[in-house]
Amino acid sequence: MFIGHLAAGFAAKRIAPSTGLGVLLASSVALDIFYFIFLLMGWEQMRIEPGNTAYSPLVFDYYPFSHSLLAAAVWSVSFAIMYFGFKRYRAGAVAIGCAGISHWFLDAIVHRPDLPLYPGHSALIGLGLWHWLSATFLVEGTIFLAGVWIYLTMGGARDRIGKYALLGFIAFVLFLYVATVFSPPPPGPTVVAVSGLALTVALLLWAAWFDRHRIAR
Numbered sequence: 001m002f003i004g005h006l007a008a009g010f011a012a013k014r015i016a017p018s019t020g021l022g023v024l025l026a027s028s029v030a031l032d033i034f035y036f037i038f039l040l041m042g043w044e045q046m047r048i049e050p051g052n053t054a055y056s057p058l059v060f061d062y063y064p065f066s067h068s069l070l071a072a073a074v075w076s077v078s079f080a081i082m083y084f085g086f087k088r089y090r091a092g093a094v095a096i097g098c099a100g101i102s103h104w105f106l107d108a109i110v111h112r113p114d115l116p117l118y119p120g121h122s123a124l125i126g127l128g129l130w131h132w133l134s135a136t137f138l139v140e141g142t143i144f145l146a147g148v149w150i151y152l153t154m155g156g157a158r159d160r161i162g163k164y165a166l167l168g169f170i171a172f173v174l175f176l177y178v179a180t181v182f183s184p185p186p187p188g189p190t191v192v193a194v195s196g197l198a199l200t201v202a203l204l205l206w207a208a209w210f211d212r213h214r215i216a217r
Helices: 002-014 021-028 030-041 069-087 090-110 133-152 160-182 189-211
Strands: 045-048 058-062 155-157 214-216
Touching: 002 021, 002 090, 002 133, 002 160, 021 030, 021 069, 021 090, 021 189, 030 069, 030 090, 030 189, 045 189, 069 090, 090 133, 133 160, 155 160, 160 189, 160 214
Parallel strands: none
Antiparallel strands: 045 058, 155 214
16 A cells, blocks of 8 residues: 555654654655565565456565564564654654554555464465455545645645645655556566665655655644
């Protein structure tokens, strides 16, 4: 649930207005960042299978170190503790922890049963929303727009960058989200990992940029 994870980062701004949006979004997509890295290192596995679900051709065969519930909890708590150690901002630490752990639960809504509870021989969780394209667009789109709306209620733009860079970000993310369905499947896991990592970093930098040009209440 790519745009759902971004929504969690946007919404977390209400908990911690003084924490940068780039940091909040980074915490909400951190599991995917780890997944791309672990995939390149060969620690986790995936394959391309067109038609696997109506939305995505990606089959997540093995990713317990990034996407098990236990790993998500450990990563999220660790990031929250590290943030609090540097900033001494309790609300920010709570927001980071909540945005991080939300990743697993949002994925559990859309993924087919492939999310482990812990590394090892674990039951696999997933409600499989991605099997129904219309329902996927409705649910994920609603979550994303709700998260953005919460962020918008937290303040306003200082200048044109704060307004138009944000609007451009929203439009680009929605375009990318829909285009994924109609694009040809990626050629392999390495391309998925490299392109996914590059795109995620670019979006985080973009968000951090326009957030600095907005006033948080």
